[in-house]
Amino acid sequence: MYNSERWAIELLDPDQSREEDTEGIGVPFFQLESILAATNNFSEANKLGRGGFGPVYKGKLPGGQEVAVKRLSSVSVQGLEEFRNEVMLIAKLQHRNLVRLLGYCMKGNEKILVYEYMPNKSLDAFIFDGEPKILLDWAKRFQIIIGVARGLLYLHQDSRLRIIHRDLKTSNILLDEELNPKISDFGLAKIVQGREMEATTNKVVGTYGYMAPEYALEGFFSIKSDVFSFGVVVLEIISGKKNTGAPKLRQNLSLLGYAWNLWKEDIPFEFMDQRLLESSNSIEVLKCIIVGLLCVQEDPGDRPSMTNVVLMLAGHDIASLPKPKQPAFVARKTMSCSSSSSSYKQDQTITMTLPEAR
Structure with missing residues (x-):
């Protein structure tokens, strides 16, 4: 079994609650400062709405690329395990009918996922x-x-x-x-x-x-x-x-x-x-x-x-x-x-x- 796959399976063990670094999984890490700049400090004007795990904002990266930024709520059902889970899983998945993860950010209590922007939102x-x-x-x-x-x-x-x-x-x-x-x-x-x-x-x-x-x-x-x-x-x-x-x-x-x-x-x-x-x-x-x-x-x-x-x-x-x-x-x-x-x-x-x- 690939090391990354073994790690992915270990991630899903509910007994593991310690915070681990997510380096080496093939997904870019974003500095919090760049996320704040992209979303204008999570401004209400950039807010697309609120999902079950927290608010989602529209952002624009320095090169002009539009992204969707999911900021996980501290009181959300989706905690650290689910966050790691989503990063690890979607980093391994490549299919035209699956949304693409562009990067992630972890700093203090902030857990953030950066996705490709879907202009038509949801079905x-x-x-x-x-x-x-x-x-x-x-x-x-x-x-x-x-x-x-x-x-x-x-x-x-x-x-x-x-x-x-x-x-x-x-x-x-x-x-x-x-x-x-x-x-x-x-x-x-x-x-x-x-x-x-x-x-x-x-x-x-x-x-x-x-x-x-x-x-x-x-x-x-x-x-x-x-x-x-x-x-x-x-x-x-x-x-x-x-x-x-x-x-x-x-x-x-x-x-x-x-x-x-x-x-x-x-x-x-x-x-x-x-x-x-x-x-x-x-x-x-x-x-x-x-x-x-x-x-x-x-x-x-x-x-x-x-x-x-x-x-x-x-x-x-x-x-x-x-x-x-x-x-x-x-x-x-x-x-x-x-x-x-x-x-x-x-x-x-x-x-x-x-x-x-x-």
């Missing part, structure tokens, strides 16, 4: 109800679905480190100037060694509405947990509705339950965002609804791998696709929860510590 600002600045037509939404699938496939199988993201959601999918998707925020990601594809934790951290049932309820996570989150994202992209909050859906159903009922009643196209009627491709829409429902099935073993997801999205024979089973979380929870309309705003994140077996 959720474009697809949910309201008046988005640009209405994404079906062709673009379909390409975004495929891009996110390929990014996840890279994390699960094709990268040097097998990685479970654990916090995939529309606000963590950023869009570049051409509206190409890039998965971001690896603070909660976990490396699994060798051929392992699953793990357990006593501390469940994630976002309500995107967490797989086995993870939310039992602390068990795997690549199939990411598949569940991907399925939620796909159904949100198709419908233009959030799985969280209080969507105006019939019979107090969750978005997953709403999609499932329409599928059973053989009227799946009623699930589609009606703004897409003129631009939609019925075969592609139906294929994505089926794939989305397959991904959110309650039993992780019933969910497809991302390899199969990519193959299904690329295929043309809908008749050969498996028939989905009832998804998890069909009934909508009666709890108050609101997701943001931007990746740079606060998402509803839950942290649970599970009781240890005696």
Whole structure:
């Protein structure tokens, strides 16, 4: 095993809490003074919004390059371990559908990440109800679905480190100037060694509405947990509705339950965002609804791998696709929860510590 990979795995050991230097990982170190200059001392005018782990600012480097600067909050869920985790992981990842880390800064209580700037911010600002600045037509939404699938496939199988993201959601999918998707925020990601594809934790951290049932309820996570989150994202992209909050859906159903009922009643196209009627491709829409429902099935073993997801999205024979089973979380929870309309705003994140077996 590469020394850097061994170090990356050691980073994820919760028993290690000492502050370590992050030299030698191939990511430039920024002096705090240069960060302050780039963001005009973290001025409100440069603030893009606030994510779950702290505010994000737009900055400009001396050469004119625009960057996004994530300043981790001292009271954030993402502490030193998550910070190291994100630096180490994203430094090793190179894929067109993953956001690129340009550098980092650590000084005193300051923990800062410098990313490539995404001028269109996050996917959720474009697809949910309201008046988005640009209405994404079906062709673009379909390409975004495929891009996110390929990014996840890279994390699960094709990268040097097998990685479970654990916090995939529309606000963590950023869009570049051409509206190409890039998965971001690896603070909660976990490396699994060798051929392992699953793990357990006593501390469940994630976002309500995107967490797989086995993870939310039992602390068990795997690549199939990411598949569940991907399925939620796909159904949100198709419908233009959030799985969280209080969507105006019939019979107090969750978005997953709403999609499932329409599928059973053989009227799946009623699930589609009606703004897409003129631009939609019925075969592609139906294929994505089926794939989305397959991904959110309650039993992780019933969910497809991302390899199969990519193959299904690329295929043309809908008749050969498996028939989905009832998804998890069909009934909508009666709890108050609101997701943001931007990746740079606060998402509803839950942290649970599970009781240890005696």
